[in-house]
Structure formats: structure tokens, C-alpha cells
Amino acid sequence: MSISRKFPTRHAHTLKTHSGPVNTVIFSSYPGTYVLTGSTDRAIHLSRALPSSDTHSLVETTRPIQKYEAHGYSVLDIAVSSDNARFSSVGGDRQVFLWDVEQGSTVRRWTGHSSRVEAVQFAGEGDSIVVSGSADTTINLWDAKSNAYKPIQTLTEASDTVSSLHVHMPTYSIASGSYDGRVRIYDLRMGRTTVDVIAHPVTSVRCSADGNAVLVSSLDGKIRMLDRTDGKLLKAYGGESQVGKFGEKYMNKSLRIRSVFAKGDAVVLSGSETADMESKENTSQAFVFAWNVLTGDIIATIPAGEGVKVISCVAWNEKGQCWAGACADGTVKIYS
Template sequence: ALAFGLDFHPTERLLAAGLITGQIRVYSCADDGASAERRLGAKPHADACRSVKFSPDGGALFSAGSDRSVQRRDLETNRPVWKLRAAHASAVNVCTPLGPHGVGTGDDEGAVRVWDVRQRGAVMRFDEHSDVVHDLHFELPRLQLASCSSDGHLSVYDLRKGRLEARSDELEEELLCLAPLKGGKKLLAGSDSGVLGVFSWGDFGDFSDRLTPARKPPGGRLTTPGGAEHALLFASADGVLRAASLHPSRMLGEVGRHADPIEALAVDAQGALAATAAHDGTVRLWDVSEAALGRRAARNGGRAEAETED
């Protein structure tokens, strides 16, 4: 079945998948990514499970779905310990943990909500977007939450003060995904045009830089390997997972490919193993260690297959 969401456990080689059937699966992955064994299964959602995220301590799994529900599931007992059946007015597209007790969610109509699992109602409500919220990124040291949307805007919320901190100009392209770079000093945004935009944290009016692949594959998902200062992975609607470097700005090569568009992408905490899920119903594991990416860059001959602009 098609997986809409993927996430790796923060300390163990476990991979969670949220399926179109409303089910979740947790797999134990071999260190080399050659195999995976199912460890846990459940059906927390009546409709598609669109997003899954492990809690920071790895003891629970958050999930959000088209049925408008959000829940936190204890992994030891495989039972929900917190659940909201109608958390939003429309399908919940994304969730992300916010420290030990919080979770942020975004829906198909542009609403962003912040929840405390010790309470029932939303503790913060933001309605800055006019279209589907595709991704959320929580920057813990700053206690700020960023959201991106099909309306072409990035919004950043100050969770200490419970208010909008910044909003980008309309960028004339759908923003589909977010990933931090350089220890949170930069924030990457993937777009439907295939351009990867770079925001400098605190300066969110427009991109400070752009990485434009020469072939400009249609946008999809984006992530940065754990501990990598400049490397990034992006998965596209052409079914290809690619690696790139931001400084210097160049493509490191193709990591792997599916026959159909890639829907979800995750990388483990060590930055050594990536997982992709595609419309062909498969989930695949890839070696994205520093050594493996270095070999791909060498095979690529160091060709500058990307352009940047200030």
C-alpha cells in the first residue's frame, strides 16, 4: 500500500510508515539497509494516514490523517495514549513533535494548530495560509515553528509568545517541504518547480539563495542527512532520489530511483540510511552515508549541474 509518511526513530534503526489505508507500520531495518522486519502494526485512522513522527524520546509515535484525527501511540503497549478525533476542520496533512509534550499540525485548508498532549484543546491556533500546509519544521533552540504551503508563503511562529513571527513574500510557487541546514542557520524549502530555495533564519522575506538542478525535476520531498553541514537529499515526482551540496552548489548524483513519483522521504539520525516511498507501493532503503555520497560525487566528476543565485 502507498505510504504517505515516513520517519526514523531518533536512536534505533526503526522506520515508521503511515499508509493510505489508515494503517501505520514500524519496521526494524538492518544496519546496511538490506532488509527490514515488521515490528508493529495498527490502524489508528479511518482514512489515509498522511504523517507519522516519532516523539523526541522515541517512546511514542504521532500520526495524523485524512479523517481529521491526530494521535500519540505508545510503542511499548501499541495503544493510543492521546487522541483527538476532530482535531481540524479538514484533513490533517502533517504533524511534527514540539518537545516532550507538544505537537504541531497543519491541514488541507491552511490551518496550523499547536497541541499539548496533557490537554484536549489546541493551545495555539494560526490561520496564516490560504491553502494546504505541506510541511512543518520545529527549531527547538528558538522555540519557533515554520510552515510552508501551496499558497507560496512560509510562515514562522514564536511559540513562546504564541504569535506569528514572520511571513515570507508570496514566492509564486508552491512550497512543498522544509529541511534545516547548517545547524538551523539556514532553512531549505522545496518547490513544485524543482527549485530548492534557501532562507537565512530570521530573514524570511525571500530566498537568500537558490539551488536549481539543471534538469529541474518536479518537486517532492526534501531532507538533510543528520550531522551534514551542507549535504541534502531531495526526492522528486520523476521517481528519483538525488543528493546535492549547497556549498559548493552542485549535484552529487542520483542515489536511486522508483518507477513512480516519490511521496515520502526520511533519513535516519546518523545520516547514513534514507527511506523513500513511491506511488508504486514500495518503500526502499538507500545508503546515504558520507562515504557513499562521496563516491557518487566522484563518479559525477564534480560537474556543476546546478545553478545558484543570490
């Protein structure tokens, strides 16, 4: 059966728990039963990813299982530890928060950034390190096991906002994307940094499972897959020439939109924005796009709903073979 036939497009669950645009969504670690969502309403919500009863009709949830409230500004990114006991969150308040999931409270708050923090990831053995990327152009590494309040290392190569991070532990590396149009890969074992020039602000970076490729979204409306060793372009997705079955084109010109690998790295999945972002009309809608990694062909386009002008973040759950999209109308939609 082809990838396109197997790609999940059934809208199974809508989360209507936030009162502002949702900026980030992430599944809990294996098996991915839950999702954590972060919003402009300054709250982080924990909800079941899929309804507990296996119904074939759309289910709506209006109350989360748990709310985490400590941020004073928009929540922009969340990372979950591999044991699901902790998560880290960042946002407009320039701090990096480390949370205890069960207690519902913060166990650390690091304050080393001087501007909003856009990206966060866990790293190290036992998720002992938290990595954060900020609009102050720095990446900070924090010791999550000690009470130290200063970063153990600061990476200062970027010349504009660090918008995205992905830690790839098998190769001991950190991939970062910046609005300076660069993708930087930090090899922590070798102490070496490689730089690929995209020439457009980078909004998302994601390493493949084997670490050989990196997926890069940028504000020229294209997603590129680069060879990690030499920066060679392996494939590009989106662009003016590609049109979906409804006549829609992949758009990303103004906002941070996160893309991911899905289905064992066989699919590229991304949200998008509408062409008339500034318009007050609520007739247009953004789409989630899925491409075949190897051919670059569009295999699915899923409409976000009338008036939803941005799907800023998507997340994929390999175990459950389902995905979630974070929407500007405050909803999160999950497809299985």
C-alpha cells in the first residue's frame, strides 16, 4: 500500500481548551497517549491525544486534564523528558521553566536570556541538560540535575533570533535554525560547528532518525531536506509550482511554522499560513501538507477549517500513527 493511502487524515479529536492561538503542540514520550499544548493565553495544557472510547465520530474536549500556569507571556515551545516525568517550556518571558508533571509546578526557572525564548529541547544522559534558543541570538545549555542558575555553556554563533532547535543524541549534536538564514549543527563531541546558508529566515529544523538529513523550513515558502555532512540539497517541498487537490499552495512567508518528519521519516508534515494573513475576512483557511520524502509529491492536504489562517506547529506520534496541528483559533486538531 502506498504512503498516501496509509497517511492518517480522519479528524478524530478537537481540543478547545485554550483561549488564544496555540503556538506549540507535542506528544508525550512513548507511547504518546497525551499532548501538551502551549498558547498565547500563557497556559500549558495536558490532554488526552485521542478519545478514550474508540468512536468513529469527531470528539471535542473543552477541559484539559491538567493546567500548568506560571508563564507571564505567550508560551512558544515545549519539550518532554523521555520518562514523561518532566517537561520544559519557554516563551515571551525570557525564562526557561522546568516542570514536574505530577506536581504541576516548576522545579527550576532559569533566567539567563535577555529576550523571548523560542525553542527548547532536552539533551544529555537521562535528560540531564535543557537546551534553549532565544531572540537574544544565543543558545544556552542548562544543568537540570544541579541547582546552578547559570548556563553551563552558551553558543553565540547566530546573529539573529534562534527560532528552532533539535537535539540528536545518537550523534551528540544540536541542530539550530536562525532568522539570520543559517542552519548550524553543533557536534558536541568534536567541538565543531557546521553552517549551511539558506538565505531566508529559518523557522524550523528537524534531524532525521538516523541523523543523516536535516529538514529546514524557511520564510521563502519552501521546506528543504539537506544532507547533514555536506549541506547538499536532497529534496525541496512546497514552492509556487506545487498545487494540492483543492488548488491550494503551501504558504509560509511571515510566521514561524514548524515542520516534522512522519511515518518513520517517509513523510514530511507541515502546517501553513494563508495568503491573506492581514485581511479581516474569515473566509480563507490554511492547510496541513504532507509530502512523500523521496519524490517530493504532495500526498495529502488537510484543511484547518474556515477562518483558521495559520497552523503554526504539527506533531507526529509514531506509535499511535496519529498527528496533531496547533491552530491560530485556539484549537488543536488530532487526526488518526
